[in-house]
Amino acid sequence: MADHWIENHKRDSWRRQAKASGYRARSAFKLIQIQERFKLIREGDVVLDVGSHPGGWAQVAVELIGDGGLVLGVDLEPCQPVEGATILVGDITEDLTQERILEELNHRPINTIISDISPDITGKWDVDQTVAMTLVADVFDFSMKLLCKGGSFTSKLFQGVGVEELIKAVKPHFSEVKRFSPDASRNSSSEVYLICRNFMPWTVTKHINIRKKYEELLEPKLSGNEIDDGPKEVYSSFQVRRKKAD
Numbered sequence: 001m002a003d004h005w006i007e008n009h010k011r012d013s014w015r016r017q018a019k020a021s022g023y024r025a026r027s028a029f030k031l032i033q034i035q036e037r038f039k040l041i042r043e044g045d046v047v048l049d050v051g052s053h054p055g056g057w058a059q060v061a062v063e064l065i066g067d068g069g070l071v072l073g074v075d076l077e078p079c080q081p082v083e084g085a086t087i088l089v090g091d092i093t094e095d096l097t098q099e100r101i102l103e104e105l106n107h108r109p110i111n112t113i114i115s116d117i118s119p120d121i122t123g124k125w126d127v128d129q130t131v132a133m134t135l136v137a138d139v140f141d142f143s144m145k146l147l148c149k150g151g152s153f154t155s156k157l158f159q160g161v162g163v164e165e166l167i168k169a170v171k172p173h174f175s176e177v178k179r180f181s182p183d184a185s186r187n188s189s190s191e192v193y194l195i196c197r198n199f200m201p202w203t204v205t206k207h208i209n210i211r212k213k214y215e216e217l218l219e220p221k222l223s224g225n226e227i228d229d230g231p232k233e234v235y236s237s238f239q240v241r242r243k244k245a246d
């Protein structure tokens with residue numbers, strides 16, 4: 001009960017701070033804290049904000065890029081315009097939305113992808129977590145190849161099955177992949193951010209399929225066919241000596 005009270009209190013405190021500083025959502029502080037630690041967004045950057053409603057991250061990104069850059073948000077839900085950002089309404093996994101994103105980018109490579117995407121919650125934790133992981137893999141598949149050399153990709157993940165496998169699937173494409181829990185999301189213990197820095201474009205082909213790779217890596221775990229090396233041999237100096245007959 002006491003823990004619950006503390007969590008609610010912290011959440012309310014971030015909400016109050018967001019209101020006082022003009023941000024639309026307390027999630028803005030998560031991006032601010034990620035930025036303080038990893039310096040992902042720079043002046044003049046092109047930023048893709050995936051799952052951008054109601055616009056808290058877009059507000060922060062606009063402040064960071066200054067005048068020369070572009071913040072392009074996309075969400076299933078329409079939101080109030082964010083000054084300095086372009087926000088599209090659509091499903092990031094659908095062709096039509098992807099074409100509109102490409103049009104808006106007009107061949108400009110992306111410096112930073114920030115994704116706070118969360119699918120609709122059914123209330124069944126296993127189902128929600130699995131759907132969320134697959135959605136993140138789909139976002140990688142569409143957007144990673146649009147990143148410039150040295151670009152970064154940050155995504156919310158929900159802790160649980162598949163996190164290790166997704167990290168394994170994306171690791172070859174970035175020189176640094178880390179998990180980070182900003183203070184502002186500590187009250188949501190299931191949430192963690194995956195920070196992938198320094199994209200290496202020469203590691204991806206046109207037909208890259210992170211989702212397929214992720215599902216292949218996950219398959220043995222789900223079917224219970226993980227290779228078991230069996231019990232390890234234990235070496236010891238202890239020996240059994242026969243007692244000499246008298």
Ligand SMILES: C[S@@+](CC[C@H](N)C(=O)[O-])C[C@H]1O[C@@H](n2cnc3c(N)ncnc32)[C@H](O)[C@@H]1O
Nearest residue numbers: 051053054055056057075076091092116117118
């Ligand atoms: C936690 S909210 C994002 C909050 C946002 N970062 C902010 O600071 O205001 C997650 C968003 O992901 C969006 N979303 C979920 N699935 C999506 C999809 N397939 N395509 C685009 N947006 C999606 C939801 O509509 C929701 O608004």
